[in-house]
Amino acid sequence: xxxxxxxxxxxxxxxxxxxxxxxxxxxxxxxxxxxxxxxxxxxxxxxxxxxxxxxxxxxxxxxxxxxxxxxxxxxxxxxxxxxxxxxxxxxxxxxxxxxxxxxxxxxxxxxxxxxxxxxxxxxxxxxxxxxxxxxxxxxxxxxxxxxxxxxxxxxxxxxxxxxxxxxxxxxxxxxxxxxxxxxxxxxxxxxxxxxxxxxxxxxxxxxxxxxxxxxxxxxxxxxxxxxxxxxxxxxxxxxxxxxxxxxxxxxxxxx
Numbered sequence: 001x002x003x004x005x006x007x008x009x010x011x012x013x014x015x016x017x018x019x020x021x022x023x024x025x026x027x028x029x030x031x032x033x034x035x036x037x038x039x040x041x042x043x044x045x046x047x048x049x050x051x052x053x054x055x056x057x058x059x060x061x062x063x064x065x066x067x068x069x070x071x072x073x074x075x076x077x078x079x080x081x082x083x084x085x086x087x088x089x090x091x092x093x094x095x096x097x098x099x100x101x102x103x104x105x106x107x108x109x110x111x112x113x114x115x116x117x118x119x120x121x122x123x124x125x126x127x128x129x130x131x132x133x134x135x136x137x138x139x140x141x142x143x144x145x146x147x148x149x150x151x152x153x154x155x156x157x158x159x160x161x162x163x164x165x166x167x168x169x170x171x172x173x174x175x176x177x178x179x180x181x182x183x184x185x186x187x188x189x190x191x192x193x194x195x196x197x198x199x200x201x202x203x204x205x206x207x208x209x210x211x212x213x214x215x216x217x218x219x220x221x222x223x224x225x226x227x228x229x230x231x232x233x234x235x236x237x238x239x240x241x242x243x244x245x246x247x248x249x250x251x252x253x254x255x
Contacts, residue, residue, distance in 0.1 A: 001210055004161070004168040009044070012157045016048040019155045020130050029129040031116055031150070032057035032084065033187060034072030036170055036179060037158060038134040043173045044157055045132060046080050056129060057084040060119055062112045063093045069187050072179050079176065087123075089115040109188035113149030130154045138163040138202060141209055142233070143240020144194065150186075151243055162209065163202040199232060208233055 020028060028045055032038045038057075045055045059073045070086070077084045092115045097103065103111075117131075124131050133153025135145050137160055145151040158166060163184070170180050184194040184202065195201050200208075208225055212233070215221040222230050 001162065001165065001206065004165050004172065006172065008169065009047070009172065012044050013048045016045060016132075016155075016157055020048075023130055023154060025128065025130040026051075027054045027056070027127065027129040028132050029056045029058060029120055029123050029127070030132040030134060031120055032059055032073045032076070033134075034069040034076070034179065035182075035184065035187070036166055036175070037136050037139075037163075039073075039076050039175050039179050040166055040169050040173060041132060041134045041158060042076060042082055043080055043175060046082050052081060052083060055083060056123070056127070057082055058116075058120060058123060059084055059086045060116045061086070061088050061090065062115075063090045063097075064108070064112075065187050068182075072176075072182070075176060076179065085123075087119055089119060105188065105192070109186065109192075110146045110149060112188065113146035113186075117149050117152050124154075132157065133159060135159060136163050136166050137161055138206055138209060140244060141212075142198065142205070142236050143243045144198065144236075145243070147243045162206040164206045198236075200229065204229075205233070212237070 016028075020026065028049070030038065030041055030045065032042055042055075042057050049055055057073070057077060059070055061070055073084070076082065089112060093108075093112065096108070096111050100107070120131050123129060131152075131154045133151075133156030135151055135156060136158050139145050140151070140159055158169075161169065167180060185192055186194065198205060208222070208229065211222055211225070212219075217234075217237070219230050219234050
């Protein structure tokens with residue numbers, strides 16, 4: 001796996017400046033959860049734009065969000081002088097829970113992810129800010145995210161970096177160790193963690209994903225990995241490929 005360097009940061013900063021401008025914007029908005037991915041995106045955006053009014057982080061706690069998530073987000077914003085606004089989605093959650101009282105944790109998590117994206121696009125339209133994505137390559141390949149939720153954005157500066165590379169980037173960017181060392185979690189419900197959901201550590205997953213990409217998904221060439229791991233992750237990748245594609249429009253119309 002390629003090592004992240006200062007050149008990586010400079011290329012991402014250039015991407016942000018060019019692509020935001022190409023879309024007719026000079027301001028951006030992104031969700032900040034207190035996790036490593038959104039923290040990295042926040043700092044990259046902060047370095048990309050000299051005018052601090054050009055960037056805004058939205059903190060959008062749900063009824064199940066931990067206090068630490070907000071505290072860590074504010075810690076980051078204060079350290080790097082990043083503008084932020086707290087827009088809770090708790091009232092929306094309450095309505096969901098009342099209407100659908102037999103919901104599962106996954107259903108509730110998907111709802112929260114989509115309400116956060118609705119909030120981001122509301123601010124995007126209201127303040128003419130481009131929505132910046134915060135999903136990494138590992139999540140995108142595995143489909144570990146919500147379609148039309150956290151996987152949605154106008155542009156994504158970290159979508160081609162594996163999770164382990166995000167950690168390297170975070171250290172170069174001097175993101176607080178408290179955020180780097182915390183257990184990766186979407187903070188959807190108490191005790192939830194990415195690696196618990198996925199069944200493997202990100203170190204294991206990223207090595208597998210790199211091999212999977214190199215052999216173009218031919219799992220017969222992945223004999224260095226346990227059979228169960230290959231089967232489970234391959235199935236997840238195949239089942240979630242649709243999340244990476246735009247809706248297909250039927251073109252072969254007959255009149």
